[in-house]
Every structure is written in structure tokens, then in C-alpha cells.
Amino acid sequence: MSFLRHGYVTGPIIGALWMLxxxxxxxxxxxxxTGEAFRPVGWACLVWGALTWLSTIPAAGRVGPILAGLVLLxxxxxxxxxxxxxxxxxxxxxxxGGIVLAVSAxxxxxxxxxxxxxxxxxxxxxxxxxIRFLTGxxxxxxxxxxxxxxxxxxxxxxxxxxxxxxxxxxxxxDLSRGLDLFSSYIELFGQFNFGSYLWTSFYVSVLTVFIxxxxxxxxxxxxxxxxxxxxxxxxxxxxxxxxxxxxxxALPIYIAFSMTGLRxxxxxxxxIYPVTTIPVALYMLQGYFRGLPAEVxxxxxxxxxxxxxxxxxxxxxxxxxxxxxVSLYVFMIAWNxxxxxxxxxxxxxxxxxTRGVAMLNSSEIPRxxxxxxxxxxxxxxxxxxxxxxxFMTKGLTAGAVKG
Amino acid sequence: xxxxxxxxxxxxxxxxxxxxxxxLLLPTILSVSLVVVLPLLSIFxxxxxxxxxxxxxxxxxxxxxxxxxxxxxxQYVRYRLQNRSQDTPITDVVLTDVLPEGLTxxxxxxxxxxxxxxxxxxxxxxxxSSRLTLELPVTFDTGFDAEALEDAIEDETEALATGRADNIxxxxxxxxxxxxxxxxxxxxxxxxxxxxxxxxxxxxxxxxVGLFAALLLNKSFKGQGVLRGLYLFPYVAxxxxxxxxxVILLDPFSGSANALLIQMGLVDAPINFFGDRPLAxxxxxxxxxxxxxxxSFLFILARMQxxxxxxxxxxxxDGATPFQQFWYLSVPQLLGILSVLFLLRFIWTFNKFDDxxxxxxxxxxxxxxxxxxxxxxxxxxxxxxxxxxxxxxxxVLLVFSVFFLKYVSQEExx
Numbered sequence: 001m002s003f004l005r006h007g008y009v010t011g012p013i014i015g016a017l018w019m020l021x022x023x024x025x026x027x028x029x030x031x032x033x034t035g036e037a038f039r040p041v042g043w044a045c046l047v048w049g050a051l052t053w054l055s056t057i058p059a060a061g062r063v064g065p066i067l068a069g070l071v072l073l074x075x076x077x078x079x080x081x082x083x084x085x086x087x088x089x090x091x092x093x094x095x096x097g098g099i100v101l102a103v104s105a106x107x108x109x110x111x112x113x114x115x116x117x118x119x120x121x122x123x124x125x126x127x128x129x130x131i132r133f134l135t136g137x138x139x140x141x142x143x144x145x146x147x148x149x150x151x152x153x154x155x156x157x158x159x160x161x162x163x164x165x166x167x168x169x170x171x172x173x174d175l176s177r178g179l180d181l182f183s184s185y186i187e188l189f190g191q192f193n194f195g196s197y198l199w200t201s202f203y204v205s206v207l208t209v210f211i212x213x214x215x216x217x218x219x220x221x222x223x224x225x226x227x228x229x230x231x232x233x234x235x236x237x238x239x240x241x242x243x244x245x246x247x248x249x250a251l252p253i254y255i256a257f258s259m260t261g262l263r264x265x266x267x268x269x270x271x272i273y274p275v276t277t278i279p280v281a282l283y284m285l286q287g288y289f290r291g292l293p294a295e296v297x298x299x300x301x302x303x304x305x306x307x308x309x310x311x312x313x314x315x316x317x318x319x320x321x322x323x324x325x326v327s328l329y330v331f332m333i334a335w336n337x338x339x340x341x342x343x344x345x346x347x348x349x350x351x352x353x354t355r356g357v358a359m360l361n362s363s364e365i366p367r368x369x370x371x372x373x374x375x376x377x378x379x380x381x382x383x384x385x386x387x388x389x390x391f392m393t394k395g396l397t398a399g400a401v402k403g
Numbered sequence: 404x405x406x407x408x409x410x411x412x413x414x415x416x417x418x419x420x421x422x423x424x425x426x427l428l429l430p431t432i433l434s435v436s437l438v439v440v441l442p443l444l445s446i447f448x449x450x451x452x453x454x455x456x457x458x459x460x461x462x463x464x465x466x467x468x469x470x471x472x473x474x475x476x477x478q479y480v481r482y483r484l485q486n487r488s489q490d491t492p493i494t495d496v497v498l499t500d501v502l503p504e505g506l507t508x509x510x511x512x513x514x515x516x517x518x519x520x521x522x523x524x525x526x527x528x529x530x531x532s533s534r535l536t537l538e539l540p541v542t543f544d545t546g547f548d549a550e551a552l553e554d555a556i557e558d559e560t561e562a563l564a565t566g567r568a569d570n571i572x573x574x575x576x577x578x579x580x581x582x583x584x585x586x587x588x589x590x591x592x593x594x595x596x597x598x599x600x601x602x603x604x605x606x607x608x609x610x611x612v613g614l615f616a617a618l619l620l621n622k623s624f625k626g627q628g629v630l631r632g633l634y635l636f637p638y639v640a641x642x643x644x645x646x647x648x649x650v651i652l653l654d655p656f657s658g659s660a661n662a663l664l665i666q667m668g669l670v671d672a673p674i675n676f677f678g679d680r681p682l683a684x685x686x687x688x689x690x691x692x693x694x695x696x697x698x699s700f701l702f703i704l705a706r707m708q709x710x711x712x713x714x715x716x717x718x719x720x721d722g723a724t725p726f727q728q729f730w731y732l733s734v735p736q737l738l739g740i741l742s743v744l745f746l747l748r749f750i751w752t753f754n755k756f757d758d759x760x761x762x763x764x765x766x767x768x769x770x771x772x773x774x775x776x777x778x779x780x781x782x783x784x785x786x787x788x789x790x791x792x793x794x795x796x797x798x799v800l801l802v803f804s805v806f807f808l809k810y811v812s813q814e815e816x817x
Contacts, residue, residue, distance in 0.1 A: 027667065028663065031663055031666065031667075032659070032663075037666050039666065039667050039668055040667060123724045124722070124724045124725070127724045127725045127726050128725060131725050131726075135618075135619055138615060138616075138618075138619045139619060139630070142616055142619065142634065143630070143633065145693065146633055146634055146636055146637060146693075147633065148652075149637075149645060149648045149649060149652060150636060150640075150648070152648060152651070152652050152659060153644065153645075153648040156651065164657065165657065167662075168657050168658060168659045168661075168662045169659055169662045169663060169666065171659075214430075215430050215431050215434060216431065218427035218428070218430070218431075219427060219428045219430070219431040221427060222423070222424040222425075222427040222428050223424075223428070226420050226421070226423060226424035226427075227417065227420055227421070227424075228420065228421035228424040228425065229421065231424075234428070236808060239807075240804050240807075240808070241435060241439055243750050243754075243800050243803065243804050243807065244439060244443065244754075244797070244800065245753075245754030245755075245756065245773055245796060245800070246754070246756065247754075247756040247773045247776050247777060247793070247796075248442075248443070248446060248773075248776065248793040248796055248797055249438070249439060249442045249443070251442075251446065251449075251776065251780055251786070251789055251790060251793055252441075252442035252443075252445040252446055252449070252790075253438070253442055255445075255449070255786070256442070256445075272438060274434070275434050275435060275437075275438040275439070276438075278431055278434065278435065279435065282431060307423055332639065335641065336640075336641040336642060336643075338641070338642055338643050338757050338761075339756060339757055339760075353641075354641055354643045357641075357643050357644065357647070358643060358761075361647060367651050367657075370647055370651065371647070371648065371651065373644075374641075374643070374644035374645075374647055374648060375644070377641045377643065377644045378640045378641060378644045378645075381639060381640065381641065382636070382639065382640065385632075385635070385639045386632060389628075389632055392639070393635070393701060
């Protein structure tokens with residue numbers, strides 16, 4: 001391995017690998033945003049990347065990177081660069097693609113290889129360079145992998161059938177269509193009753209949050225504060241309940257609901273959702289209650305409050321942040337719940353949002369409608385998540401027992 | 404003088420506290436046992452029963468009533484009793500109806516008695532998929548409108564039929580056929596393999612990717628918060644939304660991913676990502692990793708940020724390289740949270756149903772045990788076999804939970 005630890009070996013290798021990452025990323029991004037042909041060439045990426053390393057060596061000075069960028073741009077436009085741009089791409093598109101490629105190849109590489117001497121390097125400097133490369137590549141790859149599906153989801157929902165068939169890669173938005181851009185949404189709300197599904201999902205989720213808190217707050221308090229035989233057993237079995245998969249329970253629940261006529265009713269859904277969230281809420285809350293100072297409550301008890309008044313007047317106000325986290329987390333579970341809604345609801349007038357989106361998955365319904373449904377289901381929970389990220393991440397961390 | 408000892412047993416205060424505790428826990432215990440423990444027991448019961456989806460509707464006689472030969476002297480009210488079940492006889496069938504005013508019944512069928520306007524017919528036995536027709540000759544009294552009477556007979560008072568039938572859910576007929584069927588199934592080994600692959604690779608993959616993401620974000624820079632929020636998206640978004648997006652993105656005929664791959668010259672023909680073995684299994688596992696790495700990432704990041712930075716400075720001074728620092732300092736510190744996460748994710752990946760169901764519906768070799776529960780119960784309409792698979796799932800989980808309690812409860816301090 002030690003032969004790797006020379007600046008003139010490490011540098012070109014990192015340069016080549018980075019050019020591969022940059023080339024593919026730029027090609028994908030340009031393809032997805034214009035729908036036109038940007039084709040990365042693997043071996044050209046490697047060669048050009050290795051050559052780009054020259055621009056980062058101290059002898060190249062400040063002019064080196066600029067020169068390298070210009071050479072890359074020119075090579076790309078001539079069709080010899082790391083990315084081959086299709087002949088049908090306009091000049092402006094090609095120039096933009098070339099510039100993006102040149103900048104994203106040269107500038108980060110310069111940062112990565114900073115401090116890497118030309119000759120033999122220490123292990124420290126070598127690993128630093130490798131880590132900077134991995135970090136840069138990691139940011140690019142992770143962001144692309146996470147963002148692309150969501151980007152495709154939103155953009156597909158804004159297209160019409162004809163555009164989608166014509167070029168499935170073209171995700172650019174044709175602003176001249178005006179309101180017609182949102183035709184899928186208009187149709188979903190107009191003909192497919194999505195307004196009512198949205199409302200059903202909303203009130204089912206809110207009811208679930210309230211019922212869950214109503215049950216789990218006293219339970220969590222008892223487990224966290226009161227002494228009784230079987231306390232350890234209880235707090236363990238709460239966790240174990242979570243290990244039972246929903247599909248195993250869904251079968252008997254389906255049978256019982258079929259026989260009692262609760263299937264196909266919102267009442268049935270509201271009865272069943274909280275039970276799936278009570279254990280995790282109880283587990284999260286008892287952890288928090290344990291962290292509260294018991295002395296405050298004892299002071300309350302000494303002053304003549306009953307236990308229940310202590311919970312109401314002292315514990316609950318102190319645990320408002322935890323309650324917010326738990327509520328958000330439970331809301332998210334109820335909002336995203338699919339299996340039970342899918343199995344128990346058949347009547348389109350009673351669908352929750354997830355069940356409504358599942359209904360759109362048929363060959364007769366165009367897929368921009370399906371994607372618009374997915375966007376409608378995602379946007380509220382995302383807005384809530386981004387708005388209250390602090391509580392949400394806390395809830396996610398504490399509620400890890402739930403998948 | 405006797406030796407002083409601490410009080411033994413439970414004093415009245417302790418008892419009162421325990422009573423309060425149980426009182427506070429009671430609603431939870433009741434609801435959870437109703438929805439979790441009871442169904443679990445019933446799953447065991449059902450798994451030994453020969454029961455199909457159609458048996459869920461209890462067997463009961465169906466009755467239809469109409470007026471035949473209306474207006475003629477031979478007109479009669481016809482009751483048609485039917486047992487729609489294919490194999491269960493109904494005994495002690497009782498039909499009741501109220502005759503409207505203005506109707507004079509003729510000779511009653513021998514099964515029937517009339518008390519005022521109330522008609523009651525008793526039939527001892529209704530064979531499976533058989534019908535029985537009872538005819539009651541009637542004459543209309545003068546002064547009553549014939550059409551109104553006909554409506555009254557057919558619509559106003561509905562004839563009711565009750566009967567006793569053996570209910571497959573509650574009788575004492577048991578069978579091992581369900582288990583024999585699922586274990587004998589040619590697909591069973593495939594199912595097992597898919598489950599093991601999906602669970603192990605999915606769990607390890609989500610952990611490793613999560614660890615990598617946490618390493619990326621374990622430094623403060625501008626936009627760190629934004630990236631952290633972005634990386635949580637896959638986990639927070641509804642599964643149905645992201646699963647359908649993947650399906651559409653990777654569609655072999657009109658998906659953008661295939662169009663991109665072809666345009667880049669990486670493949671010649673479109674790839675059927677969710678339709679070909681063994682690619683489909685790999686893809687659902689990749690989806691699992693993509694969707695759940697945020698969770699591991701969040702936990703590992705939280706643990707990383709609580710590690711003391713002094714240690715790294717000291718290691719730096721001593722000449723430890725970055726990889727050495729990671730391997731000898733960070734990894735041991737993270738081992739606890741990693742093992743807890745591994746166990747939790749392992750169990751939850753094993754339990755996962757929605758994702759595969761939405762992506763492939765369990766086709767192309769992606770049917771895991773949990774998907775098999777659904778497949779047997781609803782696609783093949785054999786509730787008993789579905790329950791048998793569920794019992795297998797549950798037994799495997801029992802083994803896991805022993806490990807879980809042993810390791811996780813130590814970590815979590817329970």
C-alpha cells in the first residue's frame with residue numbers, strides 16, 4: 001500500500017475518481033433537468049481526471065485551475081471531454097453543461113488535494129486527502145440519491161400524459177402552460193375526492209394523537225414513578241409488543257372487524273390506530289418522565305395535591321416539549337399508516353389519504369395522477385417536519401423502537 | 404431487646420401506590436390486550452382451522468319474498484329460502500313475516516303457523532346449497548288496492564330467516580393441513596431465502612450507509628441542518644408515496660431511470676428492476692436501505708456528537724491518522740448504539756410488509772414471510788394458511804426477542 005502514498009500517485013487517482021463522480025452527476029443532473037442527451041464516458045473521465053490533478057500542483061499556481069477549467073470546457077464542447085453532449089443539444093445547453101462540469105471537477109479537487117505534497121507523503125496527509133475525497137463524493141451521491149426520487153415525484157405530477165410518453169427524461173417545466181400545470185391536482189381534488197381524503201386523514205391522525213396521549217400519559221407516569229410489583233416486567237413487555245408485526249395482527253383484526261361490522265368504518269380505524277401507537281408513546285414518555293426531578297412532584301404531594309393533580313399541574317406542564325415530540329411522532333405514524341387502511345377500508349367515500357393513493361395505482365389511471373396523489377400525501381407531513389424539525393428529530397430518536 | 408430490621412412486606416401506603424399504578428395502567432393494558440394479545444391467541448387458533456376467506460361470512464339462510472300470479476285467482480306469496488354455503492347445513496331454520504292488513508291467507512304450508520298477522524314457518528334442515536320454496540295462497544280483501552297490497556307484501560314487511568349453522572371459527576374441528584401446506588409449498592425455501600437476504604442485507608446496509616451519512620454530517624458547516632433534514636426525507640415521507648415513486652422511476656417501459664441508462668449507453672435494453680429474479684430482491688433491499696438509513700444515521704450522529712473531542716485531539720498529538728482515529732476511537736464508542744440499532748432494525752426489517760407489497764406485490768422472488776401471510780390469506784383466500792405463516796413469523800420473533808431483552812434492555816437501562 002505504501003506506493004500509494006506518493007503525491008504523484010494519490011493525486012491522479014483521486015482526480016480520476018472524482019472526475020468519475022462529477023461526470024456522472026453532472027450528466028444525470030443535466031439530463032434530468034433538460035431531458036437531452038448528456039453521456040458520461042467512463043475512461044475519458046478517468047483520463048481527464050488524472051490530468052486535472054496537474055492543475056492542483058503548486059507549480060500550476062493560480063492560473064492552473066482556470067486553465068484546466070477552460071481546457072475541460074473546450075474538450076467537452078468539441079466532444080472529447082468526460083461528457084459527450086448529444087448533437088441535438090443547443091449551444092447554450094452545451095456551454096452550461098461544460099461550465100458546470102469544469103467547475104465541479106476542478107474546484108473541489110483543489111480543496112481535496114490541498115496539503116498533499118508531490119513526493120512521498122505521510123500517512124496522515126494521505127488519509128486526509130482520501131477522507132476529503134470520500135466526504136465530497138459522499139455529499140454528492142447521498143444528496144442525489146435522496147433528492148432524485150422526490151424531484152421525479154414532484155415533476156412527474158406536473159406533466160401531462162403526452163409529455164411523459166414523448167421523453168421520460170424531460171423534467172423541465174413548461175411555464176407557458178400556466179394553471180394547466182396543476183391539472184392532475186385539479187382532477188384529483190375535483191373528481192377523485194381527494195379533499196375529503198385529506199380531511200379524513202387529518203382528523204383520524206389528530207384523534208389518534210389525542211387518544212394515544214390520553215392512554216399513554218397515565219401509563220407512562222405509573223411506569224416511571226410509581227412502585228408496584230411487575231413494573232420491570234411491564235416496561236419490558238411494552239417493548240416486546242412492538243416486536244409483533246402488524247401483518248400478524250391485521251389478519252385477526254380483519255376477521256373480527258368483518259364479523260362485527262366495524263370494517264369499512266372510520267370508527268374502526270380510529271379504534272385501531274391508537275392501540276398501535278400507545279406502546280411507543282408510553283415508552284417515549286416514561287423515559288422523559290424519569291428524567292424529570294422527582295423532588296418537584298414530592299413538594300406538590302407535601303402541599304396536599306393528589307397524585308392525579310400532581311400529574312396534571314406539575315408533570316404535564318414540565319413535559320410539554322416531550323408531549324410535542326410524541327404527538328408529532330404519533331401523527332406521523334397515523335398519517336403514513338397504510339396496511340390497516342388498505343385492508344379495512346373498501347368504500348371510496350371513507351378512504352384515508354394513503355388508501356386513496358393506493359386506489360390510484362391502477363393501469364387505467366395515468367401516473368401523473370398517482371404522483372400528484374403521492375405529493376399530496378407527502379407535502380403536509382413534510383411541512384410539519386420541516387417546521388418542527390427539532391421536535392420531530394427528538395421524537396424519531398426516542399421512538400426508534402417503531403420501524 | 405429484639406434486633407431492629409427494616410419494615411417488611413407492603414405497608415398501606417405502598418399498597419395504595421400500587422393500586423393507583425394499576426389504575427393508571429388499566430386502560431392501556433385493556434386496549435393492548437384486546438388488540439394485540441387477543442389477536443395473537445386467535446391467530447394460533449385459526450392456524451389450526453380449515454378456513455377460507457369465504458367462511459368469514461357466517462352461514463345463514465337467505466330469504467326472498469314475492470307475490471306470484473298477481474291478480475289471478477291462484478295468486479300466492481312465495482318465500483324462497485336458500486342456503487348459500489357450499490358445505491355447511493343449516494338447522495332449525497325459522498322464517499317469520501308479518502302479513503299486511505287486507506290479506507286473507509288460504510291453506511298454510513304444513514311448516515307454517517299463523518298467529519294473527521304473524522306468520523312463522525319452521526324448517527328442520529336446509530342442506531348446503533339447497534333452496535326451499537314455501538307457497539302461501541292469498542286473496543285480497545275487497546276495498547284494498549291490489550297494487551298497494553302487492554307493494555306491502557314485497558317491500559314493507561320484510562321476511563326474516565334465522566337458523567343455526569356450524570361456525571367454522573368456533574367449532575372444534577382442527578387440522579394440521581395449513582402447516583403442511585405452507586411447509587410443503589415449493590416456494591417455501593424461496594420465501595425463507597428472500598426473508599433472510601432482505602433482513603440481513605437490509606439491516607447491515609442501512610447501518611453502514613447510516614454510519615457513512617453520520618460521518619459526513621458530523622462536522623459543523625453551513626447547510627449542515629439543511630442536509631440533515633434532507634437526509635431524513637425518505638424516512639418521514641409516507642411509504643406509499645416513495646414506493647410508488649420508485650416503481651414509476653424504475654418502470655421498464657416508461658421509467659426515467661431506464662431512459663437515462665440507455666441514453667448514457669450503460670445498457671442496451673431496459674431493465675425490469677422489480678420484475679426479474681434476482682434483481683427484484685436486490686432492488687427491494689436497496690429500497691429498504693434507502694428508506695431506513697436515516698434512522699440509523701440519526702442515532703449514530705447523536706451518539707457521535709456526544710463523544711468528547713479531547714480524545715481526538717490527544718490521538719492527533721500522538722500521531723494517529725484519521726482512519727486509525729475512526730477505527731480505534733470512534734468505532735468502540737459507537738459499538739453500543741450500533742448493536743442496539745442492529746437488533747432493532749433486524750427485527751423491524753423482518754417484520755416489514757408494506758414496502759415489498761407496494762413495490763412488487765411479492766412477485767419475482769421477493770415474497771418474504773410477512774408478505775406470504777397476506778398472499779396466503781387474501782390472494783389465495785386461505786385464511787388458515789395465512790394464520791399458519793403468521794404463527795411461524797411469531798415464533799421466529801420470540802427467538803429474536805430473547806436476544807433483544809438480553810442485550811437491548813441492558814443498553815436502555817430497563
